[in-house]
Amino acid sequence: MIGGAQGTGVDTSAIVFARAAAFSGLNVFGNREYYSNIKGEHSYFRVRVSKDTIRSHVDTVDMLATFDDETLVRHAPEVRKDGAIIYDPDLESNKLENIATIEPPVRSSLTQELTKNGLGFTLKDIVELARRRGVHIYPLPYLTLLKKVGEKFGETSLSNLNRMVNVMAVAASFALLEYDQDYVNDAVRKQFKSKPKAAEMNVAAVAAGYDFVREKYNGSYGVKLEPPSSKEPRLLLRGNATMGVAKELAGCRLQTYYPITPASDESEYLEAHENIDLYGPAAAENPQLAEAATIANRASITVVQTEDEIAAITMAIGGGLAGTRSATSTSGPGFSLMAEGLGWAGMNEVPVVVTLYQRAGPSTGLPTRHEQGDLRFALHAGHGEFPRIILASGDHEETFYDTIRAFNYAEKYQTPVIHIIDKAMANSDATMPMFDLNRVKIDRGETLKGPLGAPNGGEFERFKLTPSGVSPRPPVGTKGVLYWNTGDEHDALGHISEDPTLRTMMMEKRMSKLDLADKEIPLSEKVNFFGPKNADITLLSWGSTKGAILDAMDWLSQDGIKVNFLQIRLIHPFPTEHVKDLLSQSKKIIDVEMNYSGQLGGIVQERTLIPMDQHIVKYNGRPISSEELYEAVKQIAKGNAPKRLVLTHGA
Amino acid sequence: MALKLTDLKTEAHNDWCPGCGDFGILNAVQMALAEMNVDPSNTVMVSGIGCSGKIPHFVKTYGVHTLHGRSLPFATGIKLSNPNLEVICAGGDGDGMGIGAGHFVNSARRNVDMAYIIHDNGVYGLTKGQASPTLPLGTKTKSLPLPNINQGINPIFLALAAGFTFVARGYAYDVRHLKDLIKRAVLHKGFALVDVLQPCPTYNDVATKEYWAGEGNLGPDGKPKPRTYKMEESGYDPVVHTGGDAEVADKIHQAVQKSFELGDHTPIGVFYQNEHIPTYEERLNQRMPTYRSNPPAKQEIATADGTPIANVSKLLEEMRV
Numbered sequence: 016m017i018g019g020a021q022g023t024g025v026d027t028s029a030i031v032f033a034r035a036a037a038f039s040g041l042n043v044f045g046n047r048e049y050y051s052n053i054k055g056e057h058s059y060f061r062v063r064v065s066k067d068t069i070r071s072h073v074d075t076v077d078m079l080a081t082f083d084d085e086t087l088v089r090h091a092p093e094v095r096k097d098g099a100i101i102y103d104p105d106l107e108s109n110k111l112e113n114i115a116t117i118e119p120p121v122r123s124s125l126t127q128e129l130t131k132n133g134l135g136f137t138l139k140d141i142v143e144l145a146r147r148r149g150v151h152i153y154p155l156p157y158l159t160l161l162k163k164v165g166e167k168f169g170e171t172s173l174s175n176l177n178r179m180v181n182v183m184a185v186a187a188s189f190a191l192l193e194y195d196q197d198y199v200n201d202a203v204r205k206q207f208k209s210k211p212k213a214a215e216m217n218v219a220a221v222a223a224g225y226d227f228v229r230e231k232y233n234g235s236y237g238v239k240l241e242p243p244s245s246k247e248p249r250l251l252l253r254g255n256a257t258m259g260v261a262k263e264l265a266g267c268r269l270q271t272y273y274p275i276t277p278a279s280d281e282s283e284y285l286e287a288h289e290n291i292d293l294y295g296p297a298a299a300e301n302p303q304l305a306e307a308a309t310i311a312n313r314a315s316i317t318v319v320q321t322e323d324e325i326a327a328i329t330m331a332i333g334g335g336l337a338g339t340r341s342a343t344s345t346s347g348p349g350f351s352l353m354a355e356g357l358g359w360a361g362m363n364e365v366p367v368v369v370t371l372y373q374r375a376g377p378s379t380g381l382p383t384r385h386e387q388g389d390l391r392f393a394l395h396a397g398h399g400e401f402p403r404i405i406l407a408s409g410d411h412e413e414t415f416y417d418t419i420r421a422f423n424y425a426e427k428y429q430t431p432v433i434h435i436i437d438k439a440m441a442n443s444d445a446t447m448p449m450f451d452l453n454r455v456k457i458d459r460g461e462t463l464k465g466p467l468g469a470p471n472g473g474e475f476e477r478f479k480l481t482p483s484g485v486s487p488r489p490p491v492g493t494k495g496v497l498y499w500n501t502g503d504e505h506d507a508l509g510h511i512s513e514d515p516t517l518r519t520m521m522m523e524k525r526m527s528k529l530d531l532a533d534k535e536i537p538l539s540e541k542v543n544f545f546g547p548k549n550a551d552i553t554l555l556s557w558g559s560t561k562g563a564i565l566d567a568m569d570w571l572s573q574d575g576i577k578v579n580f581l582q583i584r585l586i587h588p589f590p591t592e593h594v595k596d597l598l599s600q601s602k603k604i605i606d607v608e609m610n611y612s613g614q615l616g617g618i619v620q621e622r623t624l625i626p627m628d629q630h631i632v633k634y635n636g637r638p639i640s641s642e643e644l645y646e647a648v649k650q651i652a653k654g655n656a657p658k659r660l661v662l663t664h665g666a
Numbered sequence: 667m668a669l670k671l672t673d674l675k676t677e678a679h680n681d682w683c684p685g686c687g688d689f690g691i692l693n694a695v696q697m698a699l700a701e702m703n704v705d706p707s708n709t710v711m712v713s714g715i716g717c718s719g720k721i722p723h724f725v726k727t728y729g730v731h732t733l734h735g736r737s738l739p740f741a742t743g744i745k746l747s748n749p750n751l752e753v754i755c756a757g758g759d760g761d762g763m764g765i766g767a768g769h770f771v772n773s774a775r776r777n778v779d780m781a782y783i784i785h786d787n788g789v790y791g792l793t794k795g796q797a798s799p800t801l802p803l804g805t806k807t808k809s810l811p812l813p814n815i816n817q818g819i820n821p822i823f824l825a826l827a828a829g830f831t832f833v834a835r836g837y838a839y840d841v842r843h844l845k846d847l848i849k850r851a852v853l854h855k856g857f858a859l860v861d862v863l864q865p866c867p868t869y870n871d872v873a874t875k876e877y878w879a880g881e882g883n884l885g886p887d888g889k890p891k892p893r894t895y896k897m898e899e900s901g902y903d904p905v906v907h908t909g910g911d912a913e914v915a916d917k918i919h920q921a922v923q924k925s926f927e928l929g930d931h932t933p934i935g936v937f938y939q940n941e942h943i944p945t946y947e948e949r950l951n952q953r954m955p956t957y958r959s960n961p962p963a964k965q966e967i968a969t970a971d972g973t974p975i976a977n978v979s980k981l982l983e984e985m986r987v
């Protein structure tokens with residue numbers, strides 16, 4: 016774990032750490048916690064590395080790298096016995112009472128603990144407390160070491176030197192683990208690719224950290240981080256960027272957004288990569304491009320920062336009307352403003368994708384923290400009834416493929432698609448297998464290409480009643496035809512009509528597309544099922560809890576507890592029959608969710624009439640860890656847990 | 667083949683009240699489009715909700731009747747997707763300056779190349795005559811229980827402040843003049859506003875057709891003197907010719923002054939026009955050189971067998987470990 020005040024490079028150090036580990040072939044899972052604040056408040060990053068697959072974070076800390084006082088104070092108690100703490104000895108005399116950002120309850124419990132142990136209230140005492148618990152303590156005199164680095168580069172500005180404490184902390188951590196320094200250098204160079212001077216100075220800081228540790232603490236930690244014997248090419252993915260790449264591949268060419276955590280990083284990523292490379296031969300087939308030979312093999316995605324989320328959704332719908340694969344990304348508060356637009360898209364059968372990054376609500380809630388509280392809202396947002404498709408991805412890899420599906424379904428069923436992910440995934444980094452791009456197919460459904468010819472002065476029955484419910488769709492602006500759109504009930508041409516018979520037929524046309532989607536979407540995309548068919552316990556969940564559940568299942572099976580896991584991925588149309596079938600064979604169903612009321616559990620019960628036997632819920636804004644889930648399931652297996660277990664871990 | 671006025675009429679049932687100013691606006695739109703000989707299937711009318719919002723259903727081009735207050739962002743999405751389309755927005759004064767005021771202001775910041783017609787009738791027609799954002803303070807129209815408690819917005823002044831690059835006012839019953847304004851707005855490079863004084867005979871019994879014709883406003887000859895006059899007839903030049911800062915400041919200044927001439931001497935015509943400000947499409951094309959030649963809606967995204975043609979290998983390479 017590494018932490019520090021926001022704005023001091025915690026993120027950089029974390030990504031350098033994760034990359035350095037991943038470069039040697041290790042698997043990595045990291046997640047970031049931060050306040051809704053720009054500068055000063057505490058943020059931290061947890062990274063796990065392993066030769067085996069890892070998909071979640073744990074609560075105990077093996078190694079805590081700090082360069083400020085607050086991180087030390089907050090997280091020292093989480094470091095396990097035989098773990099390690101790196102800290103800055105210059106801060107030893109800092110007093111607990113002077114760290115303004117520590118909340119009073121945290122401070123008073125620490126004060127009690129220190130008093131109990133006959134210690135004072137400085138950082139030195141906090142370090143001592145950890146030492147007495149059997150934690151290895153490693154002072155690292157950052158400034159002294161960095162001044163020497165600075166001398167070599169003619170850098171004397173203290174604030175510039177201080178910018179390298181984060182990288183030095185990473186270097187010292189790896190040095191204690193006797194990890195190959197070259198990987199760390201590579202990671203640093205990659206991070207500072209656009210600033211060669213900074214890169215070399217940071218590499219020198221790495222060397223200084225390594226040298227100091229080798230000299231003073233050589234081999235004393237006793238844990239070695241060794242790379243695996245063979246290395247597969249993999250991707251180190253962050254949730255937001257994964258979504259960005261997938262959207263470009265899916266053919267999304269208009270993305271609108273109004274800034275909101277944790278969604279806007281994705282739009283900014285897209286904007287930074289707004290010019291899109293195309294494959295040569297395919298590009299040549301495109302007559303539009305042939306005209307502009309100089310810029311051949313390039314396309315673009317238009318990213319618009321709008322005035323609000325109402326504009327974001329309606330602008331994206333405008334794009335969808337005109338035949339562009341269009342999307343908007345937002346979080347709960349923004350999604351609340353999109354409800355009316357969503358209904359218009361449903362009424363007018365417009366393909367549009369809403370990427371919903373859940374965070375802790377209600378209202379602004381915990382703006383930078385995690386929750387899965389918007390499932391029922393996504394299901395019901397908007398007045399009246401219209402079809403929608405809702406996908407919920409469980410990890411980065413699923414997010415990637417689901418994004419392409421979201422656009423396909425939007426066009427195939429001509430309806431809004433809500434793709435739900437969450438803060439935990441958006442802000443986590445994980446190594447994943449290389450994507451298999453051969454698995455990616457684009458299906459534009461019954462989107463027609465112009466020019467078309469139609470009798471009757473070009474009037475086209477855009478909303479023609481068809482057996483499937485889907486009507487052929489020439490985008491607005493298709494030459495040779497024309498039609499209308501309206502949020503009022505309408506006839507086949509799109510003109511307003513209040514005819515009761517027509518109304519009935521149009522409602523049935525639109526809603527029947529859900530039956531079609533239910534029939535056509537393959538089972539493998541609707542749910543995942545892990546573990547043995549006959550288990551004592553079935554875990555039911557959705558979204559990013561997947562990682563913690565799978566990791567916990569490994570430990571549970573080592574304990575001889577037989578568990579399987581049903582992950583719901585297609586929330587709507589709900590795969591009722593299949594879920595019923597699977598759950599009716601379960602002995603004990605535990606609903607695991609990051610919300611108060613067990614929203615999915617409720618939906619499953621509504622649909623299948625199968626009740627949940629137990630709930631494990633968490634709503635303190637911090638993602639579920641595999642450890643606490645493991646403990647919770649064990650407690651349930653032993654039969655001494657309340658029907659509703661509330662998890663509370665996390666700082 | 668030249669487009670005739672009748673080619674632009676639809677069979678959709680028109681349920682506006684007899685004598686509604688919206689008919690004048692509809693005629694002006696159709697005349698303008700016919701004179702410009704547009705390709706109807708390359709033209710999109712986008713509207714909001716209100717009596718006015720129904721206008722696309724009566725014009726035989728593509729028509730998109732959207733949500734209350736949202737015609738502008740819908741239209742922006744359409745236009746940015748396919749900048750070759752002719753996009754014309756229309757909506758009520760409540761639609762545009764009440765519920766949609768945020769889009770009114772921010773669309774001006776973008777300066778997307780579209781035209782926007784406001785049916786300015788001082789009331790919320792479709793919801794039975796409540797006060798709209800342009801109704802002056804203290805005015806009591808027919809269905810208001812008490813005089814209006816809010817001040818009225820000056821749409822011209824607001825548009826100038828927001829950054830519209832074309833600002834005009836027309837009168838619904840001066841159809842030829844309005845037609846010319848609409849043509850100019852459509853041809854203008856950038857975001858163009860035409861605020862149309864639109865009598866609502868059903869609910870606005872103050873700013874009526876008779877009022878604008880000069881009822882109770884007698885001239886020196888003892889005859890009713892119309893309350894509107896055409897700025898261009900008095901030699902007013904709204905156009906920014908060279909685009910220099912000083913010239914722009916002057917033209918804005920004179921337009922602002924004109925915008926406060928109201929009541930018995932209300933100017934109609936073009937207040938301000940500046941084509942020296944790049945459109946949003948031009949700004950996008952600066953950053954994305956293929957934007958205009960290969961705009962979003964026209965881009966191929968897959969081969970015939972569904973293989974995506976975007977090459978994301980550079981992006982993935984960044985993430986590779």
Ligand SMILES: Cc1ncc(C[n+]2csc(CCOP(=O)(O)OP(=O)(O)O)c2C)c(N)n1
Nearest residue numbers: 716717718734758759760761789790791792
């Ligand atoms: C979100 C929303 N709120 C309220 C309404 C009800 N409504 C319909 S039209 C209208 C006002 C129309 O006034 P204006 O925009 O001036 O158009 P006019 O009818 O005068 O042409 C309102 C409030 C609505 N359709 N949607």
Ligand code: SF4
Nearest residue numbers: 682683686717791866
């Ligand atoms: S209520 Fe007024 S604006 Fe609406 S149709 Fe009737 S006259 Fe026209």
Ligand SMILES: [Mg+2]
Nearest residue numbers: 758759789791
């Ligand atoms: Mg009105």
